Amino acid sequence: MDNTDQHESDHSLEAPPRLVSTLKEISRHEVFIPRHISRAILKTAQEHLATRAERRFGSIREWMLWPALAAACVFVACIAWLLTTRPHYAREDFNHDGKVDILDAFALARQIKSSAPLSTTSDINGDGVVDGRDVALIATHAVQLKRDNGS
Amino acid sequence: MAENSLVDAQAETTKSIETRTDLELIAAINSGDTDAFEVLYLRYRDWVTGLACRFTRDDDLALDVLQETFLYFLKKFPGFVLTSQLKTFLYPVVKNLSIAARRKAQRHQSTESELATLEHTPTAEARSSSGDLAIVLGNLPHEQREVLLLRFVDGLNLNEIADAMEIPLGTVKSRLHNALASLRNDPRTKNFFDE
Numbered sequence: 001m002d003n004t005d006q007h008e009s010d011h012s013l014e015a016p017p018r019l020v021s022t023l024k025e026i027s028r029h030e031v032f033i034p035r036h037i038s039r040a041i042l043k044t045a046q047e048h049l050a051t052r053a054e055r056r057f058g059s060i061r062e063w064m065l066w067p068a069l070a071a072a073c074v075f076v077a078c079i080a081w082l083l084t085t086r087p088h089y090a091r092e093d094f095n096h097d098g099k100v101d102i103l104d105a106f107a108l109a110r111q112i113k114s115s116a117p118l119s120t121t122s123d124i125n126g127d128g129v130v131d132g133r134d135v136a137l138i139a140t141h142a143v144q145l146k147r148d149n150g151s
Numbered sequence: 152m153a154e155n156s157l158v159d160a161q162a163e164t165t166k167s168i169e170t171r172t173d174l175e176l177i178a179a180i181n182s183g184d185t186d187a188f189e190v191l192y193l194r195y196r197d198w199v200t201g202l203a204c205r206f207t208r209d210d211d212l213a214l215d216v217l218q219e220t221f222l223y224f225l226k227k228f229p230g231f232v233l234t235s236q237l238k239t240f241l242y243p244v245v246k247n248l249s250i251a252a253r254r255k256a257q258r259h260q261s262t263e264s265e266l267a268t269l270e271h272t273p274t275a276e277a278r279s280s281s282g283d284l285a286i287v288l289g290n291l292p293h294e295q296r297e298v299l300l301l302r303f304v305d306g307l308n309l310n311e312i313a314d315a316m317e318i319p320l321g322t323v324k325s326r327l328h329n330a331l332a333s334l335r336n337d338p339r340t341k342n343f344f345d346e
Contacts, residue, residue, distance in 0.1 A: 019343040
């Protein structure tokens with residue numbers, strides 16, 4: 001039981017029911033509240049709350065504008081970075097595994113065998129035709145690289 | 152026009168029996184619900200007007216105070232946080248606005264002590280069955296009378312009175328004790344305690 005409860009139960013602070021009802025009676029003075037006063041108050045409330053909600057929404061929009069712009073900038077930067085840092089492969093590296101070896105010669109040989117259209121970049125020896133000589137050149141190159149790596 | 156009034160009255164009745172608590176209504180107002188504000192207004196307008204009238208002794212000034220009180224209250228939104236009873240929050244607002252209203256009206260000296268003497272000075276019509284009580288009440292010190300009325304007329308508990316009047320709880324207790332003792336010891340109001 002806290003202090004207040006103790007005091008609430010203190011007899012010296014209680015009033016007899018008849019005293020309470022008489023106090024209420026003599027204090028009761030009902031003032032007629034004209035309808036136009038209530039309407040004015042409620043209309044002001046409506047306007048105030050609507051304005052505040054609008055302002056809040058507006059400020060949220062304004063607040064969100066900057067992060068959105070920042071996000072857009074980051075997105076553009078990422079795309080640019082991806083484009084500029086796209087790995088460059090050697091012309092002979094047909095399978096794009098980062099090295100020129102016999103597998104690239106096989107890949108080119110398979111392409112020549114299939115009826116798929118061949119890119120001009122596949123013309124390794126620059127004779128205007130993509131054929132077995134290009135495959136042989138890659139194979140030679142691969143062997144040469146192996147020997148270089150080994151030394 | 153009369154039809155409109157009827158519609159208004161029906162809407163008021165519907166809103167006055169709204170069961171949401173003050174806290175729930177305040178949360179709703181904070182999110183922009185004007186109907187919730189109307190419910191609170193209908194719930195407290197009579198109390199605010201009665202209290203203002205108690206302080207100003209003038210119906211027109213009381214109505215001015217009613218408007219200003221609710222406009223002041225309205226400006227607290229959004230973001231208003233109710234930490235105690237709404238009456239506890241509204242009481243000092245009504246009191247200060249009543250003082251200001253009287254000052255503006257320049258009908259009487261505008262100090263709080265003057266207001267105190269005006270508050271519940273027994274009136275001619277009070278000289279009936281409850282007239283003696285009104286007279287004795289009018290002779291009580293303003294601070295004691297205020298605590299007495301807040302406790303037994305407005306139904307605030309002691310902690311709420313302390314919050315509303317911004318005084319320590321012990322002071323509330325002693326003022327209430329002294330007010331009741333004065334009534335008990337006065338031959339004109341002694342009979343209220345003879346039960």
